[in-house]
Amino acid sequence: MLIALPIISPFFFGILMMLFWKNFKAHSYLNLFSSVVSVIISVLLIDRVIEQGIITLQIGGWKAPFGIVIVADLFSSIMVVITAVIGFATALYSMATMDHDREKFGYYPLLQILLMGINGAFLTGDIFNLYVWFEVMLISSFVLLALGGKREQLEGAIKYVTLNLLSSALFLAGVGILYGLAGTLNMADLAVKLPNLEDPEMTTVVSILFLIAFGIKSAVFPLFFWLPASYHTPPAAVSAVFAGLLTKVGVYALIRVFTLIFVNDISFTHTIILVIAALTILTGVLGAAAQMNFRRILSFHIISQIGYMIMGLGLFSSLAIAGGILYIIHHIIVKTNLFLVSGFVNELRSTYDLKKLGGLYKLYPLVGLLFLIPALSLSGIPPLSGFWAKYSVIKAGIELDEFYIVAVALFVGLLTLFSMTKIWHEVFWKKNPEEEKTFNTINNTKQKVLSFLPIILLALITIIIGLNVEPFFNIAQKAADQLLNPEIYIKAVLGN
């Protein structure tokens, strides 16, 4: 029962909001309440998973591999917990900044359905069901992206939806071929049946199809173009959720299928993943260097950071995958936070253009500080969370003698720092280029508190992970060990 709640609870609150469609003031409070409930549920879930190992639920009482099964192993439950935390942070931030027009047209119910889709994708144990959750996410994120109907928004949304539909089509084709090959779509059952096929080459072919499909979703090189084209257009709260969570679902799916199902030809597939990772790390950061828009720089950095996570998967050792998982935890928190800060700057100055911004440090030193924490964490400065995530991935690379990618990863760390200093200098340090233009002031205390609270909360989490990394690393390590020993997963789903 507990394991289905992360999906049921946002769904229920989404419905409740629809029942009170006109009363959009109530939506924001329901949204906040729902996010608190989700945090509680997810913590209970991970607690139980740590205690009892992998837990499963056979939907409708149809036993796996025939029915759809929901599976929570450590990796999924970690993701569910972070999703809930981000849901809570953005619920607060949305209350402060969301405009009435978007609220009137169902911003909050859509957010709930999006969170339901994300949780569903993390928890499902059936590959076609994963496709369905991807569609739930795609549809609701598309509407969230286009809501408001500004020209640039629609332009971004069209690019976003076209490329993501392409990815879905490839995914679906892959699922179809996979079903033709193995006669099952249950992930655990696939893991059992695929090694016994007559021609294992076919499995490799299908795996590349999945690599491309999930690669588009997680915005890896060379399939990332939709991300910087769309993420800087919606309101800050929306782009913060997207930046934090959506691409990471793609990464999750990659890690899941390439540790559980497609492990027959690791020297081939995982080498490709490693090369892609190196190129993703590099192109993302180089793309960011050329940008002069606050959120576009951050969007390009998402791509670069995705590379590090994929690198963990490509190296395919226990430490590497643990590092990758730690990286995901760190990245979601930090990236959401940076987008929230950018949104706050926009509230003050009504622009994201670095050339027009400046002089913020003098007036709002606290905002500057709150930007620095996630920014330095992103570039991997000790003792913040990013340092440990980078450290474990790079250490794994050195252990496996993959020096090229280690060199790339270290070099890009430097460039990331350069990018962050650029933002710091342009937004906070340099003189305000538009002296005559006054700052918007936020007089409303409630609004001030509500927009600061999530930023401070996420910054605190970053610091806590940084100063006390051991429990976080241990749990990532345990999750990685579970992923590298698929027998545990298979046994939990199929019984004996």
Place this chain on the structure above:
Amino acid sequence: MKTSVILSTAVKYLIPLLLIFSFFLFLRGHNEPGGGFVGGLVAASAFALFAIANGFDEAKKFMKIEPIMLIALGLLIALLSGLVPMFFGLDFLTGIWFEKNFPIIGKLGTPLVFDIGVYLVVLGISTKIIFSLAEEEK
């Protein structure tokens, strides 16, 4: 909008027929082609026909309930039908059936309730889309 007398007279007789037909399709869906989805679409077409004959403002009054409410109710009913088995100690969404058959309706159970949800959601979404598109035109 100007409409013909023939159409608006015919619609008066067609709508009950369409609604009954949609209900028939809905019940038939258990073992044969039909079900909540198709039934909902047929019901929505009845309201669309009414709107074409008498105008969309009239149609909205005729529906008496906001399409968005239908969607919400439908989703809620579907969700509840999945939660019911949990009180009997079964897994989420397990189908529970009454032992004996009922006249006309046949077998009764939670999957039928789930299908009512589907019916309402489809009806709500289709009418919502149709009404919204009509408003665009104005």
